[in-house]
Amino acid sequence: MAELKYQELAQRLRDELAGGTWPAGARLPTEDAMVAAYGVSKQTVRRAVGLLVDEGLLQRRQGSGTYAAGQRRSRTRTIGVIATYLSEYILPSMIRGIEEVTAAEGYRFLLRSTGNRMDRERELLEYFLANPVDGLIVEGAKTALPNQNLPLYRQLRAREIPVVFLSGWYPALEQSVYVITDDDAGGAMAARCLLGHGHRRIGGIFKADDQQGHRRFAGFANACREQGVNLSDDCFAWYTTEQREGLLTGQSEQAILRMLAPCTAVVCYNDQIAAPLMASLLRAGRRVPEDIAVISFDRSVYSDLTPVPLTSLAHPKEEIGRVAARKLLHMLHGRRERPAVLPWTLEERQSTATEFKIV
16 A cells, blocks of 8 residues: 555646646755655555656755756666776776676667867767767866866756766866775875885976876875885876877986985886886896885776886776766766765885895
8 A cells, every 4th residue: 555655646746846846946845744744655656756766757856855856867778988098098897897797788889089179078078068968987087277168067967977987087066976096095095005114315207187196196295205215206207198109208308217216115106107218227237126116096907017017006897887887877867976986905025125225
C-alpha cells in the first residue's frame, strides 16, 4: 500500500505540474505542508518527490527547498568530456574510468581537447551550449590563471547541464564540483622522501599556469620549511604550457643545468619533465642518484623508460575518472555533490634510493 500511495502521489504531482499549479522555478510546499494537504505520511511525500527529482521534473536546492523544473530537457544519453590533451600520457587511464561507469548506465561520451588553451575551451563550451549534452566532465585549461570562460560555465548551470572538473578547477566559479589529487600532500611527500636521504640543497621545476604546479610546490616548500630547510629561488624554474617543448633544449637546457649545479636533488612537476631532465643530467656527466636525486609526479610510462628507474608519486588515474563519472551521473539525477580529493602513493625507486653522504 505504501508503494501505491507514493506512486499515486507522484502522478498527482505530475498532473499538477503539467497543469501549471507550480510554474517553472516555483517553490513547492514544505514536506509538512504536503503531508497535511495530501493526507499522506512524510515517507510517502519523500519517495514521491524523490521520484520526480529523478525524472527531472523537480529540483532540490540544499537549504532552500524543492522547486518545479518546468519542461524537462530531453536527455541525449551523451556526456561531453573536455581534456587538455587527447594524447596526454595519463588521460587514457582516466578515460577508461569514465567509460567504465558511463557505459554501464547506457551513456556514450564525446571527447574533445583544448590543448590547454582558454580560447579553445571557449569554443568547445559554446559548441556544447549550442549542441547540448546531458553533462560535462572538464579538465580545465590553465587553472592557475584568471579564466575568461566563467560566464559560459554559468550558462551551462542555468540550462541545468552539470559540470564536474578533473585535476583542477576554477576557484572563482562558485560551488564547483571537482575530482583532484591532494597536490599539497603530494608535494610534502616528495619533500620528506628527499629530506629523509639527507638532501638540503634542493632544486625544482614546476608548471606555472596550472593549479597543480602551485599546490605541489607549496606542499613541498612547507614541508622543507618545517624541517628547517630553506629553499633558494635561484634553484627553481617555472614554465608554462607553451614553453614545455623547448624547456630542455638549447640555451634553456643549459640554463637549467647551471641552475641545478649546486643541488643534490631536484623535484619535477611531472614525469614528462623528469624524463628529459634525467637524460640532460646524464649527458652532462651527473650521475643519478649519486650526484643528484630526481623525484617526480604521476608514475606514468615515462617513469619506466628513464635510464635510471624514476621515483614518481602515483595517483589512481582510473579511479579519478570513475569518481568524476559517478558524481556527474548523481548530479543528473538531482543529487547534490561535493568535491573529492584523492591521495598520492609513493613507490621509491633507484633515482632517489641510493644512500650517500652530502659534502
